[in-house]
Amino acid sequence: MGIGIPVRRAVLRFPLLRRTISIPVLLFFTALTFVLVPVVGVVTAPFTLRPGGRGRAFRFSVFLAVYLVSEVGGLAACVAIWGRAGFRASKRPETSESSQAYQEANFQLLARLLDRLYAAAGRLYGLRMQLPETVGPSHSGRPTVPELPPGPLIILSRHGGPGDSFLLIHALLVHGRRRPRIVLKDTLALDPLIDVVLHRVPHCFVDPNPDGHPENEHGEDKHGEKTAAEIGRLAAGMGPDDALVVFPEGGNFTPGRRIRAIMKLRRRGLRDSANRARRLHHVLPPRPAGVFAAIDAAPDASVVFVAHTGLDHMESVADVWHSVPLTKPVEATWWTIPASRIPIEREARLRWLQDNWAEVDAWIGQHQE
Structure with a gap:
């Protein structure tokens, strides 16, 4: 059964309540994952190393560990960004220079974390993007991704x-x-x-x-x-x-x-x-x-x-x-x-x-x- 509608609405409506639950759960599963990943690696090694073995269990467990560590590291970075802003409320007028700098710092953090996860997915899952290409400037002749x-x-x-x-x-x-x-x-x-x-x-x-x-x-x-x-x-x-x-x-x-x-x-x-x-x-x-x-x-x-x-x-x-x-x-x-x-x-x-x-x-x- 899914979470009850009143409980779901309360959790989604109140950030403090939501984070009081979600952050400890994140820390618990991060610690648990670091214990289980070596176990999964040892148990599945005979299947992973055999010819044609795909090592799916190990791939998923390692990516989960990377994801959870990125989450914890990202939250620590959020605290650091907040501290550099003077521990002031984040919801300031968007037109102010300080608010723009604050937002930019969080966008840069998001970009770094997504870049890390994309690289991990490439190594573990074989994920890669194939984007449309156009012929570049005449002096290069190299195909480039069309600009927005x-x-x-x-x-x-x-x-x-x-x-x-x-x-x-x-x-x-x-x-x-x-x-x-x-x-x-x-x-x-x-x-x-x-x-x-x-x-x-x-x-x-x-x-x-x-x-x-x-x-x-x-x-x-x-x-x-x-x-x-x-x-x-x-x-x-x-x-x-x-x-x-x-x-x-x-x-x-x-x-x-x-x-x-x-x-x-x-x-x-x-x-x-x-x-x-x-x-x-x-x-x-x-x-x-x-x-x-x-x-x-x-x-x-x-x-x-x-x-x-x-x-x-x-x-x-x-x-x-x-x-x-x-x-x-x-x-x-x-x-x-x-x-x-x-x-x-x-x-x-x-x-x-x-x-x-x-x-x-x-x-x-x-x-x-």
Whole structure:
């Protein structure tokens, strides 16, 4: 049985209560992992060292140890950053110079930690990214990753496979040199480092509930309206180095969620959207409310559509287990729509969003293993 709804809401609502629970749990499992990793290594050595052995148990246990140590080290770094700021409250006006420096220090910390985890996943799981390339300047002739356009960005990415959101944030921080404003599930606040770091930078925790909330007598999803308002608030006031990250599907793609999303559109009488959703085979239909709220709140921002594949076949723990080590890279691509080319009228904007999302689906279909 899952955690009771009242308890869950209390834990997610009150940071002090949440961290009083999550940080001791983190420390306990970190210590336990350091005891168990050598045991796992010894017990599984005969299977790991034999011809064709993949050493999955040892790979997962070592990565867990790296992750937990990174969490503990990250929390220690958070305390140090807080101390350098004079142990003052972190929620200061974003326009002040001290607040900008404070946020930048936390973004740099997040980039270092994600870089470390990406390197560990590469060594242990065979994880690697294959990005689109263009021919570089004529004097070099070397292929380069296409640059993101200047100015604020709204990143609309598909959500498929374990860890894809972390890969996107890592790419934005390390390669794109952007300060991500992240919309993510509220349950991720139970991770103590995510909880602490993201509460120091612009963010938005939401309860996406991919399977839907009850509708009122008018067929409206009030929870969706609240989430859209939160996304709009987060998008407002973005600077030239900011990028709002939104996953329009609201959750990882699975065939079951696809069917339920189509049925919900039919229940609400959105026949055209339901028919369009039926033609999508690799992504869930996008939820327009949050996307449109972000565009309205940041009218000067370009929109970047991101498609990727390589992790989306892992829908269960068993899938993850049998897929390691990875034999194929994670392929990704993106394209940019300037703010001037985004339709203003709602119906035209909805068609524009659905057409681009169909392009995401088509690209995945062409590149998926």
